[in-house]
Every structure is written in C-alpha cells, then in structure tokens.
Amino acid sequence: MFEELLEDVAQTNGLRETSTWLKLAAGLSAIVLCLLSTGYAAPLFIALVLSAAILTLARVDLRTYAELFLVPLWFALMSVAVIVLISGGEHVFWNWDPLPFLSLSVTRESINTGFFVLCRVIGGMSALLFIALTTPMTDLFVVMRKARVPDFVIDLAMIIYRTIFFLLDQVRQIYHAQVMRLGYSGWKESVHTFSVLCGSAFIASWDAGDDLVRAMDARCYDGKFALLGENRPVELRPLAALALFLIAASAAVVATQGMTLL
Template identity: 50%
Template sequence: MYEVLEDFAQTNRLRETSPGLKLFLGLSSILLCVSSPGPVAPLLVAATMSAAILALAKIPARFYARLLLVPVSFAVMSIAVVLFITGSGAVLFEVPGLPLAITAGGANLALLLLARVFGGMCSLYFIALTTPMTEVFDILRRLRVPAVLIDLAMLTYRFIFILIEEAGQIYRSQVMRLGYGRFRESVRSFGMLAGALFIRTWESGEALVLAMDARCYDGRLGIPGEARPVSALALATTLLYLGAVFGVSLSTGGLVII
C-alpha cells in the first residue's frame, strides 16, 4: 500500500505541476475545512478534491475508494461519543434501557465533524497522491526548516520502505510456522518479530554510516532541487477555487440540517 501510494505520487498526471502550488492548495483546503462553521464547505472540498484526484491526476477510482475506507473505523468511534454526549435541542432518538439519547444539537455537531474529517482526509490524500515526498523535502528546505530535521526525516523515510519489506517477510515466515495460532504464541511471535526487526534495523543503520562515511559524508545531505515555475493560470485557478470555498463556507455557516 505504501509503495503504491508513492508510485502514484511519482507517476500521476499532476506530477509536473509545481509541488509548492499543490502543497499550498492541499494545506489551505484543510484549513478551510477545519475553520468552516457549517458542513457544506468541507463536503464541497471533499467532492472537488476527489474530482481533482480522479480526473486531473488520473488515480484509479477503485484504489482511491479503498484508501478512503482506511480511516472509517477511527472516525466512527470518536464521532459516536460526540453524538451521545452533546445534548441540546429536541431529542431525536433514545436508547431503550440506557441513559443515552441523540439530540438535534449532537446530530448536527457529529455531522459537521464527519464533513470536516472527510474534507480534510481528501485534501490530505490529494497531497499524498500527487506530490512525491522528495519534493516536499525540497520545499521544507527552502522554507528554512532546520537541516538536521530534514536530514533525519529523509533518512527515516528511506528506511520505512526497507523495514516494511523485512517485517512482511518475517511475519509471513512466522505465519507459515503457525506462529500466530494461539494468543500466547501471537504475543511471543510479535515480540520476536519486533526484536529481530530492531536488531536488523540497527545493523543496516550502521552499514549506512559506513557507506556514507566512504562517500565523504560531512553531516549534510544534499538534494539537487529543480525549481518548477508556477504557471500564472494554475495559480489564478487555485486562488479562485480557495476563494469560492471560503465564500461558500461563510454563506452556509449558519445552515442547520436537522
């Protein structure tokens, strides 16, 4: 899944668009979603971002749908709590036998949260699917983020892919030897996996130190950045879009669904 996400970031149809503009668009949409007082603007962001991902970046719809399902279980649990503890307005539904009730106020708040989470998620996927991490690092560097933080992030990023591969191999061989048959075994196997993974990780880290030293590492990693100019048309469209969402957010702020 991780590699696939990064593959799409490298090959999608918006690859040649300025990474700064894509990042700006994604982050501004997230901020608009969070600050919107009503659920309409976040839903609009979710729809337009999904459209951009599917139509402009040409990400396969089936893959994108599977990505959207990932955070659902996280969302449902937290929103259920908000739904029940916020009580104001008319009672819509009572759980028989328990002191739990859904009120109009709670339902509206839950709906708003759901819309914000959904809009934010689509904007986040827009960044993840169209902008390769390496270009994000380049932007961070130009924004004067401390070099040591960027270097650490780049190396961490590099190792994540190697480790996931190794963890998968260890896990599969444990499953083949019935390592996760019973609960006790699962805990033991998982500990073994994590322990072996840590030691292997550490060894590859030491190997990396050697390799970097051999290539005259002096505490700075250099990445050649190529500046891609922002086209005036793209910038104007982005600003127009963000302005429109902001307008919708302001004009539909007081709208209450239930």
C-alpha cells in the same frame, strides 16, 4: 506493500509535473478553510472538488482512493457516534440512562454537531490525500529546504522516511518466512512467533542504522544530505485554477456559516 503503492502513485500521477508549491497551497489552504468553516456545506464542497481533481486530473484509480479513505472514515464514524450519544441538547429524539452517572441521548443538536465534525474530517482527509497522492516526498524535501527548514530536520525526516520502508520490508519478509513454517498455527505459537518477529525487526533496523552511519562516513557526510527532487516553475493555468478554487471555497465558507443538517 500499500505504502509503496502510495509513493508509486505520487510518482506517476497526472499532476506530477505541476509545481509542488501550488499543490501544497491547495491542500493546506483547504485544510485551513475546513477548520474555519462553521457549516457542513463548505467542507463537503472542498472534498468534492479535491476528490474530482484526484480522480480526473491526477488520474488516481478510484479503488485506490476509496481504500485510502476507508480507515480514517471508519475512525471518524466511530468518533461521531460517540459525539452524537454524549453531546446532549434540548430537542431529544432518544434517551437512555444505563448507569447513574452515564446518560446517552440523541438530540437535534448532537446530530448537527456530529455531522459537522464528519464533514470536516472528510474535507481535511481529501486535502491530505490530495497532497499525498500528487506530491512525492522528494519534492516535499526540496520545498522544505527552499522554505529554510533547518537542515537537521530535513535530514532526520529523510532518514525516518527511508527507515520506514526498510522496516516494513523486513517485517514482510520475516512474516512470510514464519507463515511458511507454520509459526501462526496456534495461539501459543502465534504469541511466540510474533515476539520473534518484533525482536528480529528491531535487530534488523539496528543493523541498518549502523550500515547507514558507516555509509554516511564513507561519503564524507557534512551535515546535509543531497536532495534529488526537481524544481518545477509555477505555470499560469494551474495558478489560475488554484486561485479559482480558493475563491470558490472561501465564498462557500462565508455563505454557509452556521448551516446545520436539522
């Protein structure tokens, strides 16, 4: 499953031994800077730097990274197309009124707005993928506990994270069994088979929850799960690289204020 591949990449990437605090600071700060930017150049600069770090420092496969970008980029492009058509503006390049209450147009202002939104999405997704591909969830749970996040929130997140993978595995096994039995050979059969898959997955997840509760009781669960993540020290070279990146990105945000495509 692709979700398992993400965790595998996070566990084996080239930045695995780098401090989790530094990687979170880089990703979250990049998102904030993308939101603060008023020009399109700064988010593109952030996306370029973080993508280079993912591909060269973390040594993530280019195809994996591109596949991860494909789905959010597709949604972003559709959203940008809508923004361009309905935003309006003074400098009109194309206009169409298909209905009395609906006017579609392409203007200089709408193109600038749509391109700016697209660049923000690209920059933010690069930051999120940087965190996802370089930081395993176990390390994030450790950071959450260090940051004094309530224990019940961490435990709930750990249970949800475990249940996601269990449910995906159950759905995959049930689906493959149905395909081998020609459960999706026709439209009627597909509807019936899909309903059976949903019901079976629900029952399996319910049983898994009961098993988890009994296992927790057997191990004298007292309201706090044990965490297996590692505490890695903050080293000088990664810290200097982070500081240099944040200074450069902040300078790009200030220097490119209001920059537009057209």
